[in-house]
Every structure is written in structure tokens, then in C-alpha cells.
Amino acid sequence: xxxxxxxxxxxxEIYQPPARLVxxxxxxxxxxxxxxxxxxxxxxESINEPTKFWTRTANExxxxxxxxxxxxxxxxxxxxxxxxxxxxxxVSYNCVDRWAMKDPNRVAFVYEADEPGQATKVTYxxxxxxxxxxxxxxxxxxxxxxxxxxIYMPMIPEAAVAMLACARLGLVHTVVFAGFSSSSLAERVxxxxxxxxxxxxxxxxxxxxxRTKAIVDEAVQSxxxxxxxxxxxxxxxxxVPFNAPRDVWxxxxxxxxxxxxxxxxxxxxxxxxxLYTSGSTGKPKGVVHTSGGYLLGASLTLKYVFDIHDNxxxxxxxxxxxxxxxxxxxxxxxxxxxxxxxxxxxPTYPDASRYWKLVExxxxxxxxxxxxxxxxxxxxxxxxxxxxDLSSLRVIGSVGEPINPDAWTWYNEVVGGSRCxxxxxxxxxxxxxxxxxxxxxxxxxxxxxxxxxxxxxELAILDPTTGAELEGNDVSGVLAIKRPWPSMARTIxxxxxxxxxxxxxxxxxxxxAGDGASRDADGYYWIRGRVxxxxxxxxxxxxxxxxxxxxxxxxxxxxxxxxxxxxxxxGQAICAFVTLKDGFxxxxxxxxxxxxxxxxxxxPIATPKTLILVDELPKTRSGKIIRRILxxxxxxxxxxxxxLSTLSDPSILEILIREVSLSL
Ligand code: PRX
Numbered sequence: 001x002x003x004x005x006x007x008x009x010x011x012x013e014i015y016q017p018p019a020r021l022v023x024x025x026x027x028x029x030x031x032x033x034x035x036x037x038x039x040x041x042x043x044x045e046s047i048n049e050p051t052k053f054w055t056r057t058a059n060e061x062x063x064x065x066x067x068x069x070x071x072x073x074x075x076x077x078x079x080x081x082x083x084x085x086x087x088x089x090x091v092s093y094n095c096v097d098r099w100a101m102k103d104p105n106r107v108a109f110v111y112e113a114d115e116p117g118q119a120t121k122v123t124y125x126x127x128x129x130x131x132x133x134x135x136x137x138x139x140x141x142x143x144x145x146x147x148x149x150x151i152y153m154p155m156i157p158e159a160a161v162a163m164l165a166c167a168r169l170g171l172v173h174t175v176v177f178a179g180f181s182s183s184s185l186a187e188r189v190x191x192x193x194x195x196x197x198x199x200x201x202x203x204x205x206x207x208x209x210x211r212t213k214a215i216v217d218e219a220v221q222s223x224x225x226x227x228x229x230x231x232x233x234x235x236x237x238x239x240v241p242f243n244a245p246r247d248v249w250x251x252x253x254x255x256x257x258x259x260x261x262x263x264x265x266x267x268x269x270x271x272x273x274x275l276y277t278s279g280s281t282g283k284p285k286g287v288v289h290t291s292g293g294y295l296l297g298a299s300l301t302l303k304y305v306f307d308i309h310d311n312x313x314x315x316x317x318x319x320x321x322x323x324x325x326x327x328x329x330x331x332x333x334x335x336x337x338x339x340x341x342x343x344x345x346x347p348t349y350p351d352a353s354r355y356w357k358l359v360e361x362x363x364x365x366x367x368x369x370x371x372x373x374x375x376x377x378x379x380x381x382x383x384x385x386x387x388x389d390l391s392s393l394r395v396i397g398s399v400g401e402p403i404n405p406d407a408w409t410w411y412n413e414v415v416g417g418s419r420c421x422x423x424x425x426x427x428x429x430x431x432x433x434x435x436x437x438x439x440x441x442x443x444x445x446x447x448x449x450x451x452x453x454x455x456x457x458e459l460a461i462l463d464p465t466t467g468a469e470l471e472g473n474d475v476s477g478v479l480a481i482k483r484p485w486p487s488m489a490r491t492i493x494x495x496x497x498x499x500x501x502x503x504x505x506x507x508x509x510x511x512x513a514g515d516g517a518s519r520d521a522d523g524y525y526w527i528r529g530r531v532x533x534x535x536x537x538x539x540x541x542x543x544x545x546x547x548x549x550x551x552x553x554x555x556x557x558x559x560x561x562x563x564x565x566x567x568x569x570x571g572q573a574i575c576a577f578v579t580l581k582d583g584f585x586x587x588x589x590x591x592x593x594x595x596x597x598x599x600x601x602x603x604p605i606a607t608p609k610t611l612i613l614v615d616e617l618p619k620t621r622s623g624k625i626i627r628r629i630l631x632x633x634x635x636x637x638x639x640x641x642x643x644l645s646t647l648s649d650p651s652i653l654e655i656l657i658r659e660v661s662l663s664l
Contacts, residue, residue, distance in 0.1 A: 012405070012446045015412065020419050021307070021394060021441045029309045031441025039442045039452070046455040053456065054083075054296075054486065061299050061335065062292070063098055064089045065265035072484065077509050079491075079500045081484040082269050083293035090263035091272055091291050092131055092168035095334035097263065100128040107339045109157045110313065110362050114204040114345040116354070119361065122157050124337070127164075129259035130157075134165035134250075136257035141196055141228050145170030145264055148274070150194035150226075151320075152176045152185055152216055154203035155344040158232045158250070159320050160330045162198045163273070167291075170266040174274040174286065177321025178203055178210065180603040182218035184284075188276045189223045191286055192493060197226055198250075200234040206349035213240050268292025274493045275323055277429040278543035279502060280533045286493030287429050289326075295335055297433035297487020301454060302332035305423055306366040306395050307440045313392075315341035315358065316368040322540070323429040324399055328368060332433070347373050352380035356388035356415070367415075368397040368425075372538035372570050374407045374415075379569075382414050390417060395440045397423040400539025401571040402527055408447035426450035426527050428513065429541070430503065432487030435459075436525050449524040458482040460510060461519055464531065467507045470519075478531055479517035480510035533627070535564035535572050540605050544627070547574060547608065550601040554594055556584040561617050561625045565610065565634040565664065573609035575634045575664075577617055586613040610634075612663045614656060620646045629653070633660050 021031055033039050046053040054071045058064075068087030074080035099106055104125025112119045122130070143149065149166050151173055153159040159175070166173040174192045176185050189197060197220060203210035213231055220226045231242065232250040242249075272294055274286040302308055314333050318324035333340035341362060347355050355377065359367060377384070396416050398408070403424050412422045421440030427433060435457045436450040443451050453459045461470045461477040470477050481488075488511065492499040506512040516528035530536060533544045544562040551560040558579045564572035578594060580586060591611050599607050618629040632641050638657045644650060 012448070015422070015445045015447070017421055017441050017443065018419050021421055031307045031439075032304050033439045034441040036442050036444070039439055043453070043455055047458055050456065057300055058084060058087075058292070058296050058486075061296055061303075062089055062094055068268060068292075072486075074484065076482075076484055076504055076511055079496070079504045081488065081490060083290070083296075083484075083486045084268040087268040087292055088265040089268060089292055089295075090168065090170075090265050091295055091331070092135075092164045093263040094295060095164060095167075095331060096124060096128050096131055099334075099337040100124040102337075104128075106337065108334060109160065110339060110341045111157050112341060112343045112345065112358055112362070113156075114207065114349070116345075116350060116357070127161070130161045130254075131164045131168055132261040133254040133257045133259045134161055135168040135261040137230065137248075137250075137253040138165055138169060138171060138196065139261070140253075140257070143169065143171055143196060145266065146172065146270075148172045148174060148192045148194045150174050150176060150185075150189045150192060150197045152178055152197060152199045152212065153232065153320075154178055154200055154205075154210070154212065154234060155319055155342055156200070156232070156234060157342055158200070160342065163320070163326075163330055164334075167272060168261060168263050170264045170270060172271045172273060174276065175321050175326070176276065177319055177603075177605075178212055179319075179321070179605055181600055182215045183600075184602050185215065186219040186222045188284065188286070189219060189226060191276075191284075192274050193225055194223075195225055196228045196230065198230045198232070200232040201240040202235040202237055204235060204344065206346045209235060209237065213242075217241055217243070266291050269490070271490075273326065275326065275429055277323075278534055278541045278546060280543060280545065282543060282545040282549045284543075284546070285495070285498065285502075287489045288491045288493055289432055289487070290490055293486030293488070294432050295331055297485065298327040298332035299335035301433040301437070302328060302338075303336055304439055305425060305434050305437050305454070306368070306397065307421075308333075308336055308338050308366065312365040313339045313341065313362050314366045314368075315343065315362070315364045317343050317347070317355065317373065318368070318370070318399075323432070324368075327433050347377060348380075352377055352384040353388060356385050356390060359390050359393060360388040363392040365392055366395045366397070367393055368399065370400040370539040371398055371403040371407055372401065374398065374403070374411050375569050378407065378410050378414075385414050390415065393417075393420050395421045395423060397425055399425045399427070401536050402529065403448060405447035412447075421445070422447075424448070424450045426525070430489040431485075431513075432489065435481065435485070436527075446524055449520070449526050451524055453525075456485045459525065461517055462507055462510065464516075473519055473523050474521050476516070476518035476528070478507075479513040479515045479525075479527070480507055481513065482510055484511075535562075535574060537564075537567075537572055537574060537605065538570040542574065542606055546602060547576060547598055547606055550598045550606070551576060551578055551594060553601060554597045556580050556590060557594065559617055559625070561627055561630055562608070563627055563631045563634055567609065574606065575610045575612070575630075576608040577612050577614050577630060579614055579617060610663055612659055614659055616649065616652045618652060618656065619648050621648045629656075633657055634664065
């Protein structure tokens with residue numbers, strides 16, 4: 001199967017790795033991989049001699065309490081994958097102690113607080129004490145290896161301290177993005193069976209306070225298993241509710257503890273964390289990541305994809321509530337002993353220079369953000385960028401959604417000054433770390449393509465209907481991975497069946513990524529977007545079913561259907577179609593109420609951009625909503641609706657198209 005746009009893809013302009021990276025000035029290290037030949041040799045080794053490749057890298061990157069004797073076990077067919085299964089290690093030891101012992105003054109985190117000019121640093125020595133004190137607090141709560149702790153915090157170093165304190169004791173953390181509503185938080189806390197929630201009094205974003213603790217209070221009302229809520233004082237607002245003895249102040253609790261706590265060795269396969277993500281059905285899935293394989297994936301990809309060397313300052317702007325924050329704000333950088341920037345604010349506070357000022361102030365060497373931020377900042381004009389000194393930058397990255405070639409070119413030329421490598425990294429919550437990505441000193445880039453697989457990742461493009469693997473170049477289909485890799489998710493918490501059914505059963509023997517993709521004439525991979533009922537808004541995954549069930553929760557709603565509509569800024573936007581119960585009048589007040597309902601139930605990220613009240617939804621004769629039709633209509637492709645033979649009442653189409661054109 002071939003399509004037109006692949007041919008265009010193959011013809012796109014190719015950008016060679018910048019000379020400054022390939023032939024560095026005196027005193028600068030060469031890139032870890034500095035040619036395609038080197039990449040290919042390493043890639044081949046990872047595929048043809050995996051035991052040799054992974055034994056070497058796992059021993060180079062990580063310190064093991066008990067060395068592993070087996071590299072991997074199990075298969076995608078059986079869903080029983082395990083990596084380094086007889087090895088033992090401790091993740092917090094690997095991320096903190098190793099560097100604190102070598103050089104306690106090395107900076108682990110640069111914390112750029114919400115208000116500009118208030119940056120502080122946390123050294124590895126300080127981090128070790130903070131992690132240990134907090135681990136002792138968690139022990140004093142009676143938590144033991146295998147117990148789960150929920151973390152609902154702003155982007156402050158203490159959020160990372162909380163994650164690492166859990167890892168120190170072998171506790172499993174589940175970080176919930178602090179923009180989620182109390183009911184979304186409650187659902188995750190209950191599903192994870194967390195006994196402790198770690199939070200802050202308030203958050204601050206663009207000088208606006210966020211009522212973090214109050215949201216936790218609402219959530220835990222329906223979570224009887226929660227015994228303790230540990231509260232970090234971020235703003236000090238005295239009106240924040242506090243209910244002792246359930247609530248405990250962080251600063252009081254850590255003051256009572258010894259700042260050393262021995263790390264608890266865990267098995268490589270013991271879970272490090274659960275992270276909830278959206279799937280095709282309404283209920284979020286708690287994706288389970290392990291201690292050994294995950295840490296290896298996060299650190300190895302960061303080292304090679306951002307070409308991290310000593311004295312680099314790495315900045316990933318993602319929130320720790322997402323996988324990108326886990327792998328590239330916390331675990332990857334710390335496992336390399338690097339310096340990671342924690343950014344609490346928003347890119348436009350106090351103005352659209354904030355990111356670039358951040359780069360200038362902290363001499364950031366690698367910068368990693370999302371296409372939606374790049375597109376939004378580009379709209380503010382080049383001056384906000386060019387007035388800052390960005391000469392420290394070497395590699396700039398993008399993640400979360402396809403980056404359109406225009407945005408790529410602007411990022412490369414205006415932010416990177418055509419002197420940096422741009423890495424468009426493709427991966428997912430489930431993959432744990434990058435799976436398709438350029439290497440900055442080696443890969444000739446094509447704007448909009450994530451290029452080639454990372455080491456150990458064997459990709460396949462499958463025919464979506466037959467499941468047959470499409471060999472050769474110039475093919476399009478669904479993206480799959482042919483063999484397990486160390487940082488892949490192992491299961492869904494409490495629901496291994498769902499794990500198998502979502503990822504491993506659709507195409508037996510393969511991991512099914514849920515994305516459409518093509519491989520162009522030069523073998524470059526192009527991600528074409530989700531093929532399931534998942535919408536990607538600003539790089540955040542939303543399940544259409546989750547938004548639909550929030551709408552149906554409103555007393556006036558009879559039915560709802562949610563689809564993604566193309567959006568210049570956010571990639572996709574949520575478009576909701578709603579039919580009302582008898583007796584309710586369609587008007588703007590009700591529409592706003594319904595939009596508010598979704599915000600309250602899920603959180604602001606799920607806010608529908610468009611909500612259309614219709615008399616009828618397109619359905620099959622058996623009553624199933626045909627979302628495909630709605631997707632086409634909102635994409636302005638009403639002339640390409642395809643086979644309509646299953647549509648029970650074709651007369652509704654014309655009305656639907658008219659209503660959409662009036663609303664969008
Ligand atoms: O559709 C792909 C898109 O984001 C999805 C994964 O979302 P999530 O698990 O939230 O993780 C986001 C950060 C890793 C993928 O299935 N996606 C991610 N990166 C890219 C991308 N689409 C195109 N290009 C990318 N570089």
C-alpha cells in the first residue's frame with residue numbers, strides 16, 4: 001500500500017547534523033554517535049546480538065546490587081516479558097547516591113520557580129539527604145516495599161524527591177498530573193490502592209494559585225484506603241484546609257527524621273511506578289513500569305538522543321505528571337548524573353520569552369518541549385527568541401505529537417539558530433522511553449519524520465486489516481514493534497487481560513502502538529496519528545469515551561459522541577456532539593454548562609473546544625454511533641465519507657454538515 005504523501009515525504013529537504021556537533025570545538029566532546037555508519041553498527045548489534053548489547057549497556061549505565069545472569073525472558077506472543085529478571089538494584093541509589101558520593105556539590109536540579117528571578121539549585125548531596133529523610137517519613141507511616149503512594153504535586157523539586165523516596169523503599173508511585181480534577185484523582189488513587197497521597201498546599205502557575213490540597217481533600221473523601229496526606233508547603237497560604245492527624249506537614253515530618261536511609265534492593269522486574277493514561281475505553285489504565293528495564297531505557301535514550309555529556313544542563317519542559325516528565329525530567333537525567341531543569345511556570349509568563357530566558361540564564365545545552373508550545377510561541381514572533389542568548393544550545397527536541405514541517409523549520413532556524421540538531425522523538429507512556437528518534441550527531445533529519453528506530457527496537461508496518469507485515473520501503477499501515485525492549489510496560493495494574501487485548505492481541509507476536517505510520521522511500525518513519533479512539537490535544541492523550549461519559553453524567557444529556565478535530569495550535573481539539581433528553585432546550589447556557597461539566601469531572605485539559613447540540617447522531621441500523629462520519633465532517637472532508645451503507649438514516653447527514661459548518 002502506498003500513498004501520495006509518502007512520495008512527498010521522501011522528497012523533503014534533508015538536514016545534515018550540524019557541523020558544530022560533528023566536529024566540536026576544542027574542549028568539547030564528540031557526539032556519542034557521530035555517523036550513520038556508527039548508528040547502523042550499534043543498531044545491528046542490538047538486534048543481532050541482543051544479549052551482548054544489553055549486557056554491556058545495562059552494566060555500563062546502572063549499578064546492580066546483584067548482577068543479572070539473564071538478559072531477557074518471555075515473548076510478545078505470551079505477554080510475559082521480563083528483563084534482567086534475576087538482577088537486583090535500587091533506582092534511587094542509581095539516581096542519587098552514586099553521584100552524591102562522587103561529587104556532592106554537583107547540581108542535580110535547577111528549579112525555575114513560577115516567578116522569574118527566583119531560581120534555586122539542589123545538589124546531589126542535598127538531594128540524597130532530602131530523599132532519605134522523606135523515605136524515613138514514608139517508613140514511619142508503615143509503608144513497605146510494594147505499597148503504592150500517589151503524588152499530586154506542582155512542578156517543584158519536592159515532586160521528584162517524593163518519587164525517589166518511594167523508589168528508595170521499593171514503594172510504587174503513581175504521579176497524577178496536578179491539572180486533573182478531584183474525581184479523576186480519586187479514580188486513580190482508588191484504582192492504584194494508594195494508602196498515602198503526597199501533595200502541596202497550593203500550586204502556582206503564571207502567578208495564579210492552584211488549590212492543590214483542596215482538590216486532594218475532595219478526592220480522598222471517596223478513597224477510604226488513604227491513611228495519610230503529606231503536605232509540602234509551597235505558598236504558605238494559611239487558609240488551606242489541614243486535617244490532622246490524617247494530614248501531616250512535610251517540613252515537620254522530615255525534621256524528625258535522620259537524613260540517611262539505606263536503599264532497599266529490589267528485583268529488576270519489581271514495579272517502579274504506575275502511570276495512568278487514556279485508552280479506547282473510558283477507564284484510564286495504570287501502565288506498569290519496572291525498575292531495571294525502565295531505568296536503562298530512560299538513561300540510555302537520554303544519553304544518545306540528547307547526546308548528554310558532563311557539565312550539560314538538560315531542560316525538559318514536560319510536567320512530571322506525564323511519562324515525559326518521569327523519564328526526562330527525573331529518572332533519565334539523574335541516572336546519568338546530569339543536571340535537570342524543573343520548570344514550574346508557563347511558557348508565556350511573564351511574556352513569551354520565558355523559555356528562551358531560561359535557556360540564557362541557565363546556559364541550557366539541550367532543550368526538550370512539545371510541538372504545541374513551539375507553535376504557540378512562534379505566533380508571538382521571533383523577537384522574543386532572538387533577544388535571548390541561545391548559544392549554549394546543542395540539541396533541541398520535540399515530543400508528544402507530530403511536528404508539522406513549518407514548526408520544525410522555525411524551531412531549527414529561530415530557536416536553534418541552524419546550529420543545533422533537532423530531534424523529533426516518537427514514543428508513548430507504554431514504551432517508557434524513545435522508540436523512534438534521530439541521533440543528533442548522526443541522523444540526517446527530515447522535518448516531520450521521527451526518522452529511525454532506537455537501539456533494540458525492531459519496527460514493523462502492518463496492513464491494518466490482514467495484519468500482514470509490509471516489507472520494503474514506501475509503505476503505510478499501522479505501527480508495531482516486533483520484539484520486547486527493556487523499558488516497555490509490562491502490564492496494566494490489576495488488569496493484565498486488558499494489557500494483552502490492547503497491545504499484544506490485535507496483531508499476535510507484535511506490540512501494537514495504536515498509531516498509523518509510513519516508511520518512505522528512504523526508510524524514514526512518519527507517524528500519521530492515532531488509529532483508535534484516542535485524541536491527542538497539545539500532546540496530551542484523551543480518550544473520547546472518557547469525555548463522552550463525563551457529558552452523559554449531565555442530567556440533560558441523552559447521548560454524546562466525541563471526536564478529534566484538526567487544530568492549528570493544539571494538533572487536535574476536542575469536538576463533542578450531544579443530543580438532549582426530551583424537555584431540554586438547546587441554548588448557549590446549556591452548552592456552557594456541558595463544557596463546564598467536562599472540566600469539572602476530568603480537568604481543564606479535557607475541555608471541548610466545540611460542543612454541538614444535534615437532534616440525531618449518525619448511527620448504524622443496530623444503533624452504534626458511527627464516529628468515522630463525525631471525524632470526517634469536522635475535518636472538512638464531508639465529500640469523502642466512504643461507505644455509508646450501514647448508516648440507518650442518511651437524511652441526517654445534510655443537517656449534520658450544516659450544523660458543523662455553523663459551529664466550527
Ligand atoms: O500518537 C502518538 C503521539 O503521542 C502518543 C503517545 O502519547 P503519550 O502516551 O501521552 O506519550 C506522549 C509522550 C511520549 C503516541 O501514540 N506521539 C508521541 N510522540 C510523537 C507522537 N506522534 C508523532 N510524533 C511524535 N514525535
